[in-house]
Amino acid sequence: MSKNTLTITDNRTGKTYELPIENDTIQAADLRKIKVKEDDFGMMSYDPAYMNTASCKSTITYIDGDKGILEYRGYPIEQLAEHSSYLEVAYLLLYGELPSKDRLDWWVYRISRHTFLHNSLVELIQAFRYDAHPMGILISSLAAMSTLYPEAKKVEDPAIREKQIWRILGMIPTVAAFAYRHRIGRPFNNPDNSLNYTANLLYMMDYMNQPDYEVKPILSKALDILFILHADHEQNCSTATMRNVGSSRVDPYCALSAAASALYGPLHGGANEAVIRMLNTVGSVANIPNFIDRVKKGETRLMGFGHRVYKNYDPRAKTIRKVAYEVFDVTEGSPLLEIAVELERIALQDDYFIERKLYPNVDFYSGLIYQALRFPIEYFPSLFAIPRASGWLSQWLEMLDDSEQKIARPRQVYLGHQRRDYVPINER
Numbered sequence: 125m126s127k128n129t130l131t132i133t134d135n136r137t138g139k140t141y142e143l144p145i146e147n148d149t150i151q152a153a154d155l156r157k158i159k160v161k162e163d164d165f166g167m168m169s170y171d172p173a174y175m176n177t178a179s180c181k182s183t184i185t186y187i188d189g190d191k192g193i194l195e196y197r198g199y200p201i202e203q204l205a206e207h208s209s210y211l212e213v214a215y216l217l218l219y220g221e222l223p224s225k226d227r228l229d230w231w232v233y234r235i236s237r238h239t240f241l242h243n244s245l246v247e248l249i250q251a252f253r254y255d256a257h258p259m260g261i262l263i264s265s266l267a268a269m270s271t272l273y274p275e276a277k278k279v280e281d282p283a284i285r286e287k288q289i290w291r292i293l294g295m296i297p298t299v300a301a302f303a304y305r306h307r308i309g310r311p312f313n314n315p316d317n318s319l320n321y322t323a324n325l326l327y328m329m330d331y332m333n334q335p336d337y338e339v340k341p342i343l344s345k346a347l348d349i350l351f352i353l354h355a356d357h358e359q360n361c362s363t364a365t366m367r368n369v370g371s372s373r374v375d376p377y378c379a380l381s382a383a384a385s386a387l388y389g390p391l392h393g394g395a396n397e398a399v400i401r402m403l404n405t406v407g408s409v410a411n412i413p414n415f416i417d418r419v420k421k422g423e424t425r426l427m428g429f430g431h432r433v434y435k436n437y438d439p440r441a442k443t444i445r446k447v448a449y450e451v452f453d454v455t456e457g458s459p460l461l462e463i464a465v466e467l468e469r470i471a472l473q474d475d476y477f478i479e480r481k482l483y484p485n486v487d488f489y490s491g492l493i494y495q496a497l498r499f500p501i502e503y504f505p506s507l508f509a510i511p512r513a514s515g516w517l518s519q520w521l522e523m524l525d526d527s528e529q530k531i532a533r534p535r536q537v538y539l540g541h542q543r544r545d546y547v548p549i550n551e552r
């Protein structure tokens with residue numbers, strides 16, 4: 125008869141333990157019952173990089189990497205990208221359901237009333253060196269917001285939490301746009317709240333008093349779709365950071381600043397930038413066979429291909445490919461497009477990539493779109509951080525309301541010296 129338990133025999137002692145299985149998972153804490161001597165600490169599992177450890181129960185994002193499925197609150201990403209808007213998706217992630225028309229209007233209004241920055245924050249951004257990286261400014265500004273809104277410390281108060289969420293989603297595009305304008309030495313454009321979320325971002329970045337200035341709807345729509353695709357991706361490095369830091373009950377600005385720092389790393393939010401650098405190195409379609417040979421010899425990687433979770437086409441990559449062509453139609457496109465298309469075609473037919481289940485991921489085309497929109501490469505991670513803020517905040521709320529969660533505190537396997545006595549410096 126089948127039973128929902130796991131039986132473990134410890135061959136050191138011959139003792140057998142029966143552990144309950146729930147959701148195909150055992151509780152790591154149950155392993156502590158496994159001991160040789162009564163005063164032992166008990167068995168732990170060793171899992172560097174959390175390769176096989178679920179750190180939370182979540183109802184936000186579902187991924188099936190083998191089948192190439194990504195869903196937010198049960199809705200397939202393809203349907204959301206086609207029919208929804210970024211702010212509606214942010215609402216879905218945060219509140220768990222799609223909003224009614226009235227609720228969506230209320231939500232958009234609340235966000236749009238929190239787009240202006242406190243003057244101290246504007247001065248802080250201006251104080252950065254002329255060539256400061258936009259992510260450095262964004263990370264610092266998020267942490268600085270904690271000093272401007274001290275009531276945010278009351279993380280147990282739902283009304284106070286909600287207010288910080290409006291502020292963060294409202295202000296993060298403004299901070300990112302100001303960071304960009306600072307770097308290019310141009311005056312800041314205050315937000316225009318009559319524009320939608322992404323049109324306002326493009327306006328704040330681009331506007332230079334042109335009398336006939338208008339954000340092309342197709343471009344703001346393309347950016348909005350990219351924002352939907354990047355809004356959440358369950359327990360990745362930056363989201364796990366948000367939860368870990370937030371578990372100390374610090375305010376959401378400090379936790380978000382930490383999450384954005386994690387995203388800044390080249391192994392996480394920097395891959396789309398790496399794709400552009402790779403395509404520049406390849407240089408021409410004629411050089412592709414030689415480049416693919418080098419990839420197969422392990423001398424370099426085909427950036428924008430492969431994924432830890434997706435062993436099938438990344439569902440976001442399919443949508444992004446379509447958006448890319450729409451953007452290229454109304455812009456000068458990217459000089460690297462021809463190389464990218466040919467690289468993808470060759471790789472998808474090559475046994476090396478087929479056997480290893482290496483398909484294009486979200487970053488293969490996102491960098492090309494950003495380039496066509498004339499964003500500088502250093503700005504790419506900010507374009508990831510802005511929409512991911514809604515995912516980070518949803519996961520933060522879920523963590524705070526989860527009675528099983530405590531302050532995050534992993535264990536270690538200590539392999540250092542046994543106790544030894546201090547040696548005076550002249551005797552070493």
Ligand code: CMC
Binds near residue numbers: 427
């Ligand atoms: N080009 C060439 N070979 C590759 C690649 C690649 N992009 N990715 C994996 N492989 C090979 C790898 O050499 C290994 O081959 P072998 O079995 O012969 O040693 C095999 O495929 C398995 O690779 P792995 O490194 O064990 O796979 P992983 O799951 O640890 O790595 C990855 C996932 C995303 C780090 C990796 O595929 C990679 O480095 N891709 C390029 C960088 C990239 O595009 N990153 C963006 C990821 S999407 C962003 C997001 O979702 O946040």
